[in-house]
Amino acid sequence: xxxxxxxxxxxxxxxxxxxxxxxxxxxxSEVPANNPPPFTEAEDLSAYHEMLLxxxxxxxxxxxxxxxxxxxFCHLYIGQEAVVVGMQMAANEGDEVITGYRDHGHMLACGMxxxxxxxxxxxxxxxxxKGKGGSMHMFSKEKAFYGGHGIVGAQVSxxxxxxxxxxxxxxxxVALVYFGDGAANQGQVYESFNMAELWxxxxxxxxxxxxxxxxxxxxxxxxxxxxxxxxxxFNIPGEQVDGMDVRAVREAGQRxxxxxxxxxxxxxxxxxxxxxxxxxxxxxxxxxxxxxxxKMREERDPIEMVRKRLLESHKVGEDELKKxxxxxxxxxxxxxxxxxHDPEPDPAELWTDIxxxxxx
Amino acid sequence: xxxxxxxxxxxxxxEQGKLAKWLKKEGDTIKSGDILAEIETDKATxxxxxxxxxxxxxxxxxxxxxDVAVNTPIGVIAAEGEDVSAATAAxxxxxxxxxxxxxxxxxxxxAAQAExxxxxxxxxxxxxxxxxxxxxxxxxxxxxxxxxxxEMVTQTVREALRDAMAEEMRRDRDVFVMGxxxxxxxxxxxxxxxxxxxxxxxRVIDTPITEHGFAGLGVGAALAGLKPIVEFMTWNFxxxxxxxxxxxxxxxxxxxxxxxxxxxxxxGPNGAAARVAAQHSHDYAAWYSNVPGLKVVMPYTAADAKxxxxxxxxxxxxxxxxxxxxxxxxxxxxxxxxxxxxxxGKARIHRPGKDVTIVSFGIGMTYALKAAEELAKEGxxxxxxxxRTIRPMDVATVVKSVQKTNRCVAVEEGFPQSGVTAEIGxxxxxxxxxxLDAPVARVTGKDVPMPYAANLEKLALPNVAEVIAAxxxxxYRS
Numbered sequence: 157x158x159x160x161x162x163x164x165x166x167x168x169x170x171x172x173x174x175x176x177x178x179x180x181x182x183x184x185s186e187v188p189a190n191n192p193p194p195f196t197e198a199e200d201l202s203a204y205h206e207m208l209l210x211x212x213x214x215x216x217x218x219x220x221x222x223x224x225x226x227x228x229f230c231h232l233y234i235g236q237e238a239v240v241v242g243m244q245m246a247a248n249e250g251d252e253v254i255t256g257y258r259d260h261g262h263m264l265a266c267g268m269x270x271x272x273x274x275x276x277x278x279x280x281x282x283x284x285x286k287g288k289g290g291s292m293h294m295f296s297k298e299k300a301f302y303g304g305h306g307i308v309g310a311q312v313s314x315x316x317x318x319x320x321x322x323x324x325x326x327x328x329x330v331a332l333v334y335f336g337d338g339a340a341n342q343g344q345v346y347e348s349f350n351m352a353e354l355w356x357x358x359x360x361x362x363x364x365x366x367x368x369x370x371x372x373x374x375x376x377x378x379x380x381x382x383x384x385x386x387x388x389x390f391n392i393p394g395e396q397v398d399g400m401d402v403r404a405v406r407e408a409g410q411r412x413x414x415x416x417x418x419x420x421x422x423x424x425x426x427x428x429x430x431x432x433x434x435x436x437x438x439x440x441x442x443x444x445x446x447x448x449x450x451k452m453r454e455e456r457d458p459i460e461m462v463r464k465r466l467l468e469s470h471k472v473g474e475d476e477l478k479k480x481x482x483x484x485x486x487x488x489x490x491x492x493x494x495x496x497h498d499p500e501p502d503p504a505e506l507w508t509d510i511x512x513x514x515x516x
Numbered sequence: 517x518x519x520x521x522x523x524x525x526x527x528x529x530x531e532q533g534k535l536a537k538w539l540k541k542e543g544d545t546i547k548s549g550d551i552l553a554e555i556e557t558d559k560a561t562x563x564x565x566x567x568x569x570x571x572x573x574x575x576x577x578x579x580x581x582x583d584v585a586v587n588t589p590i591g592v593i594a595a596e597g598e599d600v601s602a603a604t605a606a607x608x609x610x611x612x613x614x615x616x617x618x619x620x621x622x623x624x625x626x627a628a629q630a631e632x633x634x635x636x637x638x639x640x641x642x643x644x645x646x647x648x649x650x651x652x653x654x655x656x657x658x659x660x661x662x663x664x665x666x667e668m669v670t671q672t673v674r675e676a677l678r679d680a681m682a683e684e685m686r687r688d689r690d691v692f693v694m695g696x697x698x699x700x701x702x703x704x705x706x707x708x709x710x711x712x713x714x715x716x717x718x719r720v721i722d723t724p725i726t727e728h729g730f731a732g733l734g735v736g737a738a739l740a741g742l743k744p745i746v747e748f749m750t751w752n753f754x755x756x757x758x759x760x761x762x763x764x765x766x767x768x769x770x771x772x773x774x775x776x777x778x779x780x781x782x783x784g785p786n787g788a789a790a791r792v793a794a795q796h797s798h799d800y801a802a803w804y805s806n807v808p809g810l811k812v813v814m815p816y817t818a819a820d821a822k823x824x825x826x827x828x829x830x831x832x833x834x835x836x837x838x839x840x841x842x843x844x845x846x847x848x849x850x851x852x853x854x855x856x857x858x859x860x861g862k863a864r865i866h867r868p869g870k871d872v873t874i875v876s877f878g879i880g881m882t883y884a885l886k887a888a889e890e891l892a893k894e895g896x897x898x899x900x901x902x903x904r905t906i907r908p909m910d911v912a913t914v915v916k917s918v919q920k921t922n923r924c925v926a927v928e929e930g931f932p933q934s935g936v937t938a939e940i941g942x943x944x945x946x947x948x949x950x951x952l953d954a955p956v957a958r959v960t961g962k963d964v965p966m967p968y969a970a971n972l973e974k975l976a977l978p979n980v981a982e983v984i985a986a987x988x989x990x991x992y993r994s
Binding site for chain 2: 252254283284285286287288289293294295296297302303304305306307310312313314315316317318319320321322324325343344347348350351354355508509510511512514
């Protein structure tokens with residue numbers, strides 16, 4: 157079967173092509189030059205809208221942080237939008253999603269209400285966790301979004317447990333478990349890989365390799381920088397994917413999800429992506445050059461790629477795109493407006509939700 | 517000179533077992549390393565290997581004898597041509613006193629009491645250690661939840677725990693057990709015995725030795741709405757998993773604004789067993805009791821073990837269920853009810869009294885009860901309270917008792933600093949200060965890592981004399 161044969165040698169990834177020449181850092185140059193099947197106009201429009209929503213939402217969150225409306229930690233997803241949007245295009249409704257602390261994009265891609273997400277960022281009662289979770293801790297049972305976890309790597313075991321529940325119930329769902337290149341070095345990741353393969357759990361591991369674990373580049377932290385091979389000793393197939401191209405993400409995502417759903421066990425996708433902003437708001441990102449970031453933005457930006465396709469291949473007019481831009485801005489501004497004026501949680505909320513009340 | 521073959525102990529906590537089968541018969545020549553017999557407990561089966569050489573001169577305990585006390589002579593090896601009749605001082609057959617189910621307040625025989633004294637010069641197997649005080653049998657204290665006249669059956673704590681799980685698994689398909697050796701091996705301590713056979717491998721899941729990972733999987737499955745029972749072979753190993761227990765299981769309900777919680781039970785033996793040294797003897801009651809979002813249950817009696825484990829499995833919150841290896845084999849009365857569920861968070865007056873309150877929980881109760889018995893002989897009537905649940909702590913029951921006795925001693929096996937007894941003392945000061953006639957005293961494990969040597973281990977654990985001394989001190993008696 158073609159899928160199993162892929163194993164750790166993902167299609168086309170050795171051909172660096174033009175992408176390699178334009179990149180600055182060697183770690184950044186490892187972008188596979190895939191030629192994924194084209195999107196229809198409707199698919200490109202949808203991807204454009206979804207990714208733009210995340211981009212504008214995150215920019216707004218950055219602004220609100222600067223204004224002091226958002227406190228503590230705030231990890232922005234700008235640059236990585238194609239990963240979660242492409243994966244969601246491949247997933248079925250009901251498939252679970254779980255991720256780490258860079259989680260706003262995942263929530264929006266899961267269809268969670270931008271107002272609720274932004275209000276959680278500002279710590280207001282209308283937030284998804286009533287203001288008690290913050291940026292890193294939001295959940296939605298309704299949208300099958302299981303957080304939002306602040307301990308690096310913990311979501312990998314938890315997400316494998318979501319897969320275990322699917323396996324136990326035989327409900328045909330697949331758990332999509334996101335983590336970064338940094339988390340990929342945590343021990344519990346491998347404990348989970350072992351059990352997932354041993355029991356053939358329906359889990360897709362999506363390693364978002366954005367080249368830096370906080371300030372440490374992949375090359376300085378990882379003995380094996382090809383993360384698609386991280387499952388080799390457990391016989392988990394993996395492949396590297398151009399995580400800046402939403403089409404490539406969707407294609408590989410479909411393959412991985414189909415594999416897991418058919419009972420063959422887990423699958424690893426290394427998404428080669430890039431984070432434009434610092435690790436968190438307090439990170440000046442001095443560990444990389446401005447040129448490196450600028451080149452990525454100019455040449456590999458996931459949204460610009462779709463925009464270009466829409467204008468040139470699908471012949472969509474600028475006007476139509478402007479309409480989408482305006483609509484997205486309206487959603488984002490509305491969420492910011494709501495999150496700025498929604499009241500803080502009632503002081504009584506301090507003492508609620510610690511335990512589920514048991515009625516005698 | 518003839519040598520007695522002694523009933524060996526399969527573990528430091530084994531007290532008696534079944535002599536399943538002799539593999540040699542009288543008159544057979546025995547070489548060192550020969551398998552002489554097979555013995556069984558509810559925990560495991562093992563072969564008895566010959567250490568001495570000669571002829572199996574006499575079989576003292578026949579095939580199929582139940583409840584043979586550890587260190588009882590089961591046979592005699594003589595040198596070629598030696599007169600066996602001169603050999604043995606050993607008594608024939610099985611040890612009756614150890615065999616009968618314990619009744620009333622008769623103390624259960626500890627391994628050390630199983631008359632190794634008269635017997636052998638060269639034990640075939642290492643002697644069972646004697647470090648742990650013989651726990652007194654609890655009197656039958658009937659919970660208010662148990663209707664009067666309910667029939668009581670004698671069960672070990674181990675069987676009570678197993679039954680609790682089996683009953684809840686029959687009742688709810690979302691309940692499953694996972695952990696190391698829980699399925700095919702039937703449980704490292706045989707607590708999950710028979711569950712695989714009844715429920716199959718999907719609901720009784722053997723995990724690899726990866727506590728951090730499988731605890732995380734369990735929490736994830738619980739977030740998805742299943743009700744896992746995660747067994748740790750001991751709570752010591754749960755240190756590998758404590759991040760998932762605290763950061764994921766305990767906090768998610770709050771962090772999600774009440775949307776998503778983890779209905780999960782983490783269970784296994786906690787605290788000191790016997791002669792297993794520092795890394796296998798830690799009591800974690802105080803650790804988990806510090807964490808909002810958890811409930812911490814630590815039963816002493818078999819009935820509580822059953823009723824509280826059933827409650828824990830039904831509880832929609834993450835539960836830390838702390839068992840004790842030494843208590844596993846203790847037989848106690850358990851109410852024969854179709855569905856015996858006890859409330860979590862309720863202490864119980866195990867023995868009423870008026871002069872001093874002794875508060876404890878788990879195996880600490882063994883010291884408390886024995887001390888109360890001794891104190892009674894000297895005219896001090898101690899009221900012994902079993903907390904049963906550490907978090908939420910039933911302070912009201914303790915305070916009410918202290919208001920009556922005006923004195924309190926708190927007992928635990930754990931370390932003193934920031935211990936559960938430290939909390940009890942503080943809570944009494946906050947809520948019953950004016951009733952106290954003496955400062956609250958505590959008896960705890962010593963502030964040292966658990967030593968291996970039998971004498972040091974004994975010193976490191978609390979003992980009955982310390983509890984008696986503390987009780988007398990708060991009563992201003994000497």
